[in-house]
Amino acid sequence: MLTLNKENIQTAEILLPCNNLIDTLQFFTDKLGFKMESIAPAEEPSLAVINGYGIRIRLEPGNNQDPVSINLLCSNPASVADGKLELTAPNGTRISLIEADDRLNIPNVKQTFVLSKMSDTDRWSEGRAGMQYRDLIPDRQGGYVVASHIKILDGGPVPDYVHYHKILFQMIYCYKGWARVVYEDQGEPFVIKAGDCVLQPPQIRHQVLESSPGMEVIELTCPADHETCVDHEMKLPTSSADAERLFNGQHFIRHEVAKAEWKPWRMSGFEARDIGIATATDGLAGVRVARSVGQSQPEFVFHNADLLFMFLLNGSAELNCDQMDSELLTAGDSFIIPGVLKHSLSGCSEDIEILEVALPAEFNTTKHPKMAGLNS
DSSP states (O other): OOOOOGGGEEEEEEEEEOSOHHHHHHIIIIITOOEEEEEEOSSSOOEEEEEETTEEEEEESOOTTSOOEEEEEESSGGGTTTTOOEEEOTTSOEEEEEEOOOOOOOOOOOOOOEEEOTTOGGGEEEOGGGOEEEESOTTTTTTTOEEEEEEESSOEEOOOOSEEEOOSEEEEEEEESEEEEEETTSOSOEEEETTOEEEOOTTOOEEEEEEOTTEEEEEEEESSSOOEEEOSSOOSSOSSOOTTOEETTEEOEEEOGGGOOEEEOSSTTEEEEEOSHHHHTTTSOEEEEEEEOSOOOOOOEEEOOSEEEEEEEESEEEEEETTSOOEEEETTOEEEOOTTOOEEEESOOTTOEEEEEEESSOOOEEEOGGGTTTTO
């Protein structure tokens, strides 16, 4: 007879197959009164965990004819049932013993060249809280990162809720319009405007309250696969403010473009404003916005960052990469440059502005003298 070590079991959840998550989730929450605990991924949700009346349910893709499954979240799954991780009840119900540990899984980055064009309009999809998402890194760099161009079509109150993300790094750059937001321990709600940026440290509670029509942001998160969890207990704003609080080793940052200082960028012919994220994350990531300061001689360079993501905020330029055709970039286009790829920007318009996100914050940019001037 099988003996269970029940002390290791922490939580039970029923697994229900679901091929239409949004409608099913709405049925359970709006009609039946269940509360959502988490949803993933934010840009095109496919699974969710809900709770109500003493039952925890996981909704995820699957055949509706499949037998019901129950997950038992355990501190040590292998010790519960003599090493067995899958059990079957006499009625066919499947019991899965799974790890309850919340430790993040950060995959190793797999660097590839990625180009996302604003003209690819078919990449928009409906995501969390009715927001529209455009996937900027379809291959996720091996699961290391996800970047989204997010927009809210209609202005006014946003159907958001107090939530947090189980992540290592996440930044939000306001591209167009404005939004009124509120963050845990950061005082009263405030407005982020076009050009502003925030660092959302791991698990900081926050909520989008309202926005202008057509508001757009650029969001980049590590890792790509992460949970967005609902906090039903916390009310924002919190009663006290603590600007120096650390959230899993990171400070909250609110960068306002109106207060920015511009300094020379790592590439000649540009200046940049530093968002302050390098300091707030202790070097984990760095974010800058660069703009042209006049004509410059195009130069081929390469870098040694784990991730170098760029989004064209304004203007135009030609992206030239070694052994690849040149690409004309316009506002809304983005790209990732692998460390080994020699590249340059040429024909930059006077109004060009570029959002740059790098992990880690500090990396080397090296000129390639043998290729200098080839695209001038």
